[in-house]
Amino acid sequence: MNKYLGNKSALALFLLPALLLYSVILIYPVLQTVVRSFYDWDGLSTATFIGLDNFRELFSDPLLSTSFKNGAIFALVLAVFQIGLGTILALVCANPKTRGRKLLKTAYFIPVVLSVTVVCQLWIAMYDPTNGLINKLFDVLGIPYQQNWLSSPTQSIIAIAFVNAWQFMGYQFSLLYAGVKAVPEDYFEAATIDGCGKWRAHWHVTLPLMRETFKFCFTIAITSGIGAFVQMLIMTNGGPGTTNYTMTFMIYRYAFMESNYGYACAVSVLLVLISLVATVVINKVFDRGQHA
Amino acid sequence: MNTKAFRSFGSFLLQIPLWLYFIVSIYPLFWMISYSLKNNDEIFVTNPFGLPTHFRFENYVNAWTQFNIPKYFMNSFIVSIISTLFILLLALMFAFAVARMQWKFRSAVRTYMIVGMFMPLQVIMIPLAILVRDFHLTNTYGALIIPYIAIGLPFSTMVFYGFLVSIPREIEEAACIDGASIYRLFAQVILPLALPAIATIAIFQFLNNWNEFTLAYILISDENMKTLPLGLLFFQGSYSTDWGAMGAVMTIASIPMVLVYLLLSEQVERAMTVGSAVKG
Numbered sequence: 001m002n003k004y005l006g007n008k009s010a011l012a013l014f015l016l017p018a019l020l021l022y023s024v025i026l027i028y029p030v031l032q033t034v035v036r037s038f039y040d041w042d043g044l045s046t047a048t049f050i051g052l053d054n055f056r057e058l059f060s061d062p063l064l065s066t067s068f069k070n071g072a073i074f075a076l077v078l079a080v081f082q083i084g085l086g087t088i089l090a091l092v093c094a095n096p097k098t099r100g101r102k103l104l105k106t107a108y109f110i111p112v113v114l115s116v117t118v119v120c121q122l123w124i125a126m127y128d129p130t131n132g133l134i135n136k137l138f139d140v141l142g143i144p145y146q147q148n149w150l151s152s153p154t155q156s157i158i159a160i161a162f163v164n165a166w167q168f169m170g171y172q173f174s175l176l177y178a179g180v181k182a183v184p185e186d187y188f189e190a191a192t193i194d195g196c197g198k199w200r201a202h203w204h205v206t207l208p209l210m211r212e213t214f215k216f217c218f219t220i221a222i223t224s225g226i227g228a229f230v231q232m233l234i235m236t237n238g239g240p241g242t243t244n245y246t247m248t249f250m251i252y253r254y255a256f257m258e259s260n261y262g263y264a265c266a267v268s269v270l271l272v273l274i275s276l277v278a279t280v281v282i283n284k285v286f287d288r289g290q291h292a
Numbered sequence: 293m294n295t296k297a298f299r300s301f302g303s304f305l306l307q308i309p310l311w312l313y314f315i316v317s318i319y320p321l322f323w324m325i326s327y328s329l330k331n332n333d334e335i336f337v338t339n340p341f342g343l344p345t346h347f348r349f350e351n352y353v354n355a356w357t358q359f360n361i362p363k364y365f366m367n368s369f370i371v372s373i374i375s376t377l378f379i380l381l382l383a384l385m386f387a388f389a390v391a392r393m394q395w396k397f398r399s400a401v402r403t404y405m406i407v408g409m410f411m412p413l414q415v416i417m418i419p420l421a422i423l424v425r426d427f428h429l430t431n432t433y434g435a436l437i438i439p440y441i442a443i444g445l446p447f448s449t450m451v452f453y454g455f456l457v458s459i460p461r462e463i464e465e466a467a468c469i470d471g472a473s474i475y476r477l478f479a480q481v482i483l484p485l486a487l488p489a490i491a492t493i494a495i496f497q498f499l500n501n502w503n504e505f506t507l508a509y510i511l512i513s514d515e516n517m518k519t520l521p522l523g524l525l526f527f528q529g530s531y532s533t534d535w536g537a538m539g540a541v542m543t544i545a546s547i548p549m550v551l552v553y554l555l556l557s558e559q560v561e562r563a564m565t566v567g568s569a570v571k572g
Contacts, residue, residue: 025442
């Protein structure tokens with residue numbers, strides 16, 4: 001039997017294609033990025049080793065603080081909107097008395113399957129200052145709040161983050177909904193019998209039991225905020241000026257527009273480190289709650 | 293009001309946020325479809341919110357004939373189908389070798405593959421672009437298909453692995469006694485058993501590949517090789533004066549995925565959220 005399942009040539013045939021492709025396309029580039037971050041390199045000519053100079057320069061680069069701040073705002077909008085609102089929607093929707101659950105879930109999820117380009121173009125149209133839906137809506141409702149949504153240096157990052165939050169709400173909602181459903185019904189019932197109100201019971205029973213779901217949802221929200229790119233690119237091209245830069249935008253610009261590959265690699269390495277730290281912190285926060 | 297009526301009124305109140313968000317989620321799409329059937333005058337002035345008074349299907353005819361939509365569609369289709377098929381095949385073979393075959397380093401190799409799941413795309417962007425350039429793949433289908441396959445592998449192999457390890461050991465014994473070769477065991481026993489997992493991964497990867505933007509943006513510049521998400525990027529500048537046609541283009545681009553979702557909603561949601569079980 002062991003001989004049958006240890007067939008060397010079969011093993012090679014099954015294993016090697018995936019392993020080879022994965023190593024060449026994924027692992028090798030990761031190592032390359034790390035190595036190149038210590039070089040001054042334009043992508044074509046010979047690279048010169050410059051040690052930590054790229055990183056030193058990076059920490060005094062004003063674009064880094066802009067990008068970091070934008071990443072944080074982006075992540076915050078995603079976390080508050082998707083997880084905050086998503087949790088409330090999931091709790092209400094999971095209530096067996098709620099009607100039209102299937103319809104609601106379907107409607108929430110549809111934006112997830114759309115192309116990000118379509119979604120961004122749609123919201124460019126909606127944010128249009130003169131003809132867009134948002135300003136028109138405020139107008140019709142009699143609220144004198146007309147905005148240049150995408151060209152304001154302070155608001156546009158929030159407006160853009162909201163587009164991402166809107167599109168992927170359905171995804172986070174599905175995770176949260178599954179999380180609520182996974183909590184045994186009797187726990188919640190026991191709490192309400194003991195005289196807990198519905199919302200208090202959710203707060204003390206349902207939510208703490210959804211720890212793993214929250215851990216995952218927050219990890220997605222925070223890391224996709226830090227790494228945001230496509231929405232800025234399509235909706236404002238990083239502008240006005242450089243106000244909507246994120247770290248991925250920096251990588252794109254330094255590598256592909258300014259041919260400063262070594263420096264762009266340093267940004268990539270920092271981005272990965274920040275994502276890693278964020279993930280570890282989220283894990284710690286949610287695990288600590290467990291022992292308290 | 294008696295208690296029961298009060299209760300049901302209360303639960304009705306509670307459901308209001310659900311329906312409000314229903315509108316927030318759906319109305320922008322309804323707005324897009326309705327303006328795809330209007331002209332500028334109707335969109336901007338006479339009737340910005342409601343259904344079109346007169347359905348201008350000529351917007352769709354214009355969108356389809358004047359823009360490069362059929363080409364983008366074709367490119368997206370080719371790239372997504374081929375990469376999805378290869379992901380399924382390679383990931384299933386890999387998972388079979390790791391989950392069912394007997395050899396020394398299988399858990400190390402599995403761990404090596406898992407690492408890729410946590411790798412943000414941004415970290416491979418630059419060397420990958422250079423790799424594609426050096427292999428003279430820029431502006432070919434290969435420039436997208438090969439990276440998409442590689443990127444899809446870690447996650448897919450893990451899902452298949454989880455599925456394959458749960459199959460009882462007796463399967464191989466029976467196959468061995470029956471004299472089936474290991475290839476036949478894979479093709480005629482394991483493959484059919486794994487069909488539910490294959491369906492899930494197929495949906496997941498197809499959606500991912502169909503909508504992938506960042507790599508396509510970096511690796512493709514030739515108009516004839518652009519995929520749908522990339523092709524649509526350049527409409528806003530060039531055709532901003534004709535909103536109706538823009539709306540039609542966007543609606544056409546969205547229809548296939550929305551249809552797939554409406555037909556297979558439960559499978560699609562399961563596929564998209566299966567990641568939480570594996571990664572969490």
